[in-house]
Amino acid sequence: MMKIDFSGLDPAAPIKGRTDELCGDILATPSFALPTTHDFDGFQKAAVQMVKPAKGTTTLAFIFKDGVMVAADSRASMGGYISSQSVKKIIEINPYMLGTMAGGAADCQFWHRNLGIKCRLHELANKRRISVAGASKMLSNILYSYRGMGLSVGTMIAGWDEKGPGLYYVDSEGGRLKGTRFSVGSGSPYAYGVLDSGYRFDLSVEEAAELARRAIYHATFRDGASGGVASVYHVGPNGWKKLSGDDVGELHYMYYPVEPTSVEQEMTEVSVA
Amino acid sequence: MESVFGLVGKDFAIVVADSSAVHSILVHKTNEDKIMVLDSHKLMGASGETGDRAQFTEYIQKNVALYQFRNGIPLTTSATANFTRGELATALRKNPYMVNIILAGYDKETGPSLYYIDYIASLHKLDKAAFGYGSYFALSMMDRHYRKDMTVEEAIELVDKCIVEIRSRLVVAPPNFVIKIVDKDGAREYAWRQSIKDGEVLAA
Numbered sequence: 001m002m003k004i005d006f007s008g009l010d011p012a013a014p015i016k017g018r019t020d021e022l023c024g025d026i027l028a029t030p031s032f033a034l035p036t037t038h039d040f041d042g043f044q045k046a047a048v049q050m051v052k053p054a055k056g057t058t059t060l061a062f063i064f065k066d067g068v069m070v071a072a073d074s075r076a077s078m079g080g081y082i083s084s085q086s087v088k089k090i091i092e093i094n095p096y097m098l099g100t101m102a103g104g105a106a107d108c109q110f111w112h113r114n115l116g117i118k119c120r121l122h123e124l125a126n127k128r129r130i131s132v133a134g135a136s137k138m139l140s141n142i143l144y145s146y147r148g149m150g151l152s153v154g155t156m157i158a159g160w161d162e163k164g165p166g167l168y169y170v171d172s173e174g175g176r177l178k179g180t181r182f183s184v185g186s187g188s189p190y191a192y193g194v195l196d197s198g199y200r201f202d203l204s205v206e207e208a209a210e211l212a213r214r215a216i217y218h219a220t221f222r223d224g225a226s227g228g229v230a231s232v233y234h235v236g237p238n239g240w241k242k243l244s245g246d247d248v249g250e251l252h253y254m255y256y257p258v259e260p261t262s263v264e265q266e267m268t269e270v271s272v273a
Numbered sequence: 274m275e276s277v278f279g280l281v282g283k284d285f286a287i288v289v290a291d292s293s294a295v296h297s298i299l300v301h302k303t304n305e306d307k308i309m310v311l312d313s314h315k316l317m318g319a320s321g322e323t324g325d326r327a328q329f330t331e332y333i334q335k336n337v338a339l340y341q342f343r344n345g346i347p348l349t350t351s352a353t354a355n356f357t358r359g360e361l362a363t364a365l366r367k368n369p370y371m372v373n374i375i376l377a378g379y380d381k382e383t384g385p386s387l388y389y390i391d392y393i394a395s396l397h398k399l400d401k402a403a404f405g406y407g408s409y410f411a412l413s414m415m416d417r418h419y420r421k422d423m424t425v426e427e428a429i430e431l432v433d434k435c436i437v438e439i440r441s442r443l444v445v446a447p448p449n450f451v452i453k454i455v456d457k458d459g460a461r462e463y464a465w466r467q468s469i470k471d472g473e474v475l476a477a
Contacts, residue, residue, distance in 0.1 A: 144324050148368075169301060174324020177294050179302050189299060 003031040056225030058187030058216055059089060059100040060195060061156045061167055063180045064203045068158040068165045068235040070098050071212035073187070073220050073248070074228035076105060085228035094119055096239040097135060097159035102185040103152035103172065111153060115139050132159040132166030136176055144174035154184040160235050187219030187226035194218045205234060209243050217255065220248040275320035276407025276439060276447065277307065279375040279387050280415060280431070281400045283422040285456035286377035286385040287463070288318040289432050291407065291439075291447035303469050308453045311337050312347055314379045316453050316460045317357075320404050321372035321392060329370045333357050350378030354388035354396060362394035369393075373404040379455050410442055411435040425454070429463070436466055 059072040072089035075082060089101040091112040097119070101108035118138055122130040130138075136157040143153060153172040160166070169177045169184065181199060183191040194215040203211065209232050216230040231245045275295075279288040294302040308318040309330040317333065319326045336356070341347050348356070354376050364370055374390040389395075389402040401419055403411040414435045423431070432452060440446045448469040453462050 140324075141328075144328055147324060171296075171324075173322065174328060175294075175322075176327060177302050177305065177323075182301060192299070 004034055006031055055102045055152065055154050055185050056223075057089060057102045057185035058183065058191050058219035058223060058226040059102050059156065059185055060181075060183035060188070060191050060212060060215055061100065061158045062182070062195065062199060062208070062212070063165045063167050064199075064201055064208050066203075066205050066208070066234075066236060067160060068098075068167055069208045069212045070100060070156070070158050070233045070235065070240075071216050072100055072231055073216055073226040074231065075220075075226055077225045082227070087228070088231075090231055090233055092240065093135070093157070093159075096129070096161075096235070097132065097157065098233055098235060098240050099158075100156045100184065102154035107151050107153045107172070108155060111139065111142065111151075112155070114142070129161065131161040131163065132157060132168060133161075133163075133178070135159070136168035136170050140170045140174060140176040143170065143172050146172070147174050156182050156184060158235050160237055160239070165235065183215070183219075185219075185226065187223035190219040190222045191215040205243075209234065213244065213246065213251070214255070217248050217251045221252065274406040274445075275307065276403070276405040276411070276450075277318040277320045277373065277375050278403035278408065278411040278415070278435060279318060279377050279401070280419060280423075280428060281377075281385050281387045282428045283424060284379075284385060285425060285428075285454055286316070286379065286387050287428055287432060287452060287454050288316045288375055288377045289436070289450055289452045290318045290320065291405075292449045292451050292465075293447040294323065303447075303449050304465075304467075306451055308451060309334055310453070310460050311353065311376075311378075312341065313459050314347070314455055315350060315353060316377045316455050318375045318377075318453075319372050321370075325370045325372050329360075329372050330374075333360070349380050349383070350376065350386045350388070351380075351383075351398075353378065354390060354398075358390050358394050358396040361390065361392070365394055375402055375404065377455050379457060379460075381457075385456065406443055406445070407435075407439040407447075410438040414438055433466070440468070 056077045057073060061068060061070040070090055074085060074087050074089060076084040076087045091099045091101060093099050093112055093116045099112045115135060115138060119130045119135050143151060151172040155170050157168045157170060167179060169182045181195060183195060198211045212232050213230050220226040227248055229245050230248050232243045233240050234243050275291055277290040288308050290307040292303060292305050293300050294305040308316055311317050311334050317330055319330050337348055337353060357374060361370055371392050373392050376388040376390060379385050387399055387402060389397045389399050401415040418431050436450050450466040452464045
């Protein structure tokens with residue numbers, strides 16, 4: 001049984017060698033037993049890491065002149081195993097606000113539903129809809145109070161309120177950012193590249209939807225943890241509307257159709273020298 | 274790592290902070306304002322974990338406002354600094370806040386002052402201070418060129434020198450900075466130094 005070693009702190013303990021058999025227990029520095037692990041300090045960290053699911057997904061959202069465009073993939077993975085290709089990662093908080101899911105599915109679903117309840121209570125108590133800033137702040141404060149307890153949530157709250165379109169990024173570390181373009185998940189760097197290069201504020205709804213769809217497709221192409229169906233939602237002044245849900249495999253052949261390969265080299269007769 | 278630095282001039286104090294919000298290798302935002310205006314004559318620039326930074330500085334801001342409501346007079350900069358340090362110290366051995374703070378303020382009786390408060394709750398009243406990787410460059414620049422009682426123009430020149438140095442020498446250099454000033458006329462935003470304009474700026 002491994003005991004915690006305080007001998008370095010106790011001046012009375014002998015520097016080298018074990019204590020005398022006769023007065024061993026009396027002179028030995030007080031200590032307690034440790035669990036049997038190789039690396040006591042590291043094992044606790046490893047345990048938290050094991051429970052904490054990596055955010056294997058791609059979600060994105062951006063504000064443009066006609067509102068907010070929200071898109072996500074639909075793959076759920078557990079390490080190397082794809083557990084589902086049809087997960088709903090865009091959560092409908094209420095008819096004019098959407099939330100995206102990245103991280104723990106249960107955490108996101110539960111806390112978004114909880115947020116929906118609190119938003120409705122706010123409406124009933126104050127006779128007006130809650131703003132996107134207010135809703136995201138409520139969620140951020142709740143997540144902050146559970147900081148360090150292993151929640152894994154990387155979400156974007158998108159909506160349309162009195163001030164127009166609003167987009168906030170909220171995560172389980174307690175961070176909250178207001179912005180115009182966000183992408184969250186393991187596929188987000190790939191999506192950011194396509195999104196940033198194609199973005200203009202004055203896109204039309206169709207162009208913005210196509211940009212969102214394309215960005216999700218490119219992320220699913222390169223990131224193993226993203227795939228399935230690319231869903232695209234639009235949040236306008238009258239609330240959200242689902243625009244499309246395309247299988248990314250089909251999108252691939254739509255964007256890059258198979259071309260008949262040209263014959264590069266013909267076999268020719270080699271003349272005998 | 275986020276850079277925050279500040280210095281005291283003739284009748285003013287300046288706080289400068291970078292403005293990128295970063296998550297491992299991704300930059301989520303390049304125009305995040307990390308210098309909170311606590312009240313009419315106080316600025317608090319903070320660097321550290323995103324959630325802790327926003328929550329802790331807002332907590333201090335609301336408590337400063339509460340004191341004013343209750344007592345009819347605003348807190349002095351020194352009292353605010355000591356209150357902040359006390360809150361960090363109390364939380365330190367239970368649920369520490371990972372925030373480094375530069376607090377600058379102007380009091381009618383004592384003039385401008387700057388306080389350095391780090392995440393393990395040490396407090397120092399200083400003329401110049403810096404946090405983050407940028408501090409490696411800003412501190413020596415300020416040590417070399419700082420003089421007592423600089424004018425606003427001279428101080429901004431020094432700040433720009435520091436920003437240029439951080440931008441050119443730091444491998445993960447933040448592109449944009451925000452500069453805020455506090456003097457007898459109050460605490461306000463002085464300027465932004467932007468080398469990358471976020472989409473937002475165009476849309477507004």
